[in-house]
Structure formats: C-alpha cells, structure tokens
Amino acid sequence: MRLPGKPGLPKARLGGANLSEAELGGVELSGAELSGANLTGVNLGGADLSGAELSGADLSKTNGLTQEQLNSAHSDDQTRLPLGLHGPHPISH
Numbered sequence: 484m485r486l487p488g489k490p491g492l493p494k495a496r497l498g499g500a501n502l503s504e505a506e507l508g509g510v511e512l513s514g515a516e517l518s519g520a521n522l523t524g525v526n527l528g529g530a531d532l533s534g535a536e537l538s539g540a541d542l543s544k545t546n547g548l549t550q551e552q553l554n555s556a557h558s559d560d561q562t563r564l565p566l567g568l569h570g571p572h573p574i575s576h
Contacts, residue, residue, distance in 0.1 A: 495515045524545070
C-alpha cells in the first residue's frame with residue numbers, strides 16, 4: 484500500500500534504462516522491471532523493491548541499498564551488487 488504523497492513507479496518497465504544518479508530514495512518500485520538497468524550512483528534508501536526484477540542490473544555503486552531490499556526482489560548471477568550485499572534467489576518461471 485502506498486502512502487499518499489509518496490512517489491511511486493510500481494510495475495514500471497525500466498529494463499535497460501540508464502537511471503544513473505537518479506533520486507529514487509523512498510520510491511515505490513514494487514514489481515518494477517529493472518533488468519539490465521544502470522543504477523550507478525542511484526539513491527535507493529527506503530525504496531520498496533519488493534518483487535522488482537533486477538536481473539543483470541548494475542547496482543554496484545548505489546547508495547542506501549540494504550540486504551532487506553534485495554531479499555524482497557529478484558536477481559540473477561549477472562546482477563552487480565555493492566560489496567557486502569548478496570542477491571536473493573532468482574525468480575521461478
């Protein structure tokens with residue numbers, strides 16, 4: 484459930500997009516398609532990534548990303564993550 488006034492892009496199709504340096508802190512991205520996206524320098528602090536598809540995305544230099552956020556998303560072995568964080572299990576087809 485989104486709170487009034489909270490920005491949201493639920494189920495957005497942003498696969499392959501260059502989102503470098505975007506301010507996405509606190510944004511609802513639940514179910515968003517972000518596979519292959521460039522998220523270098525993006526602030527993801529407090530963003531809702533539940534069900535988001537992150538396969539092949541570059542999150543290696545994001546800010547504010549937590550293990551809890553990653554655990555609620557889907558990724559693969561091509562997803563680049565910041566040091567100290569690991570990907571969740573891949574989505575089942």
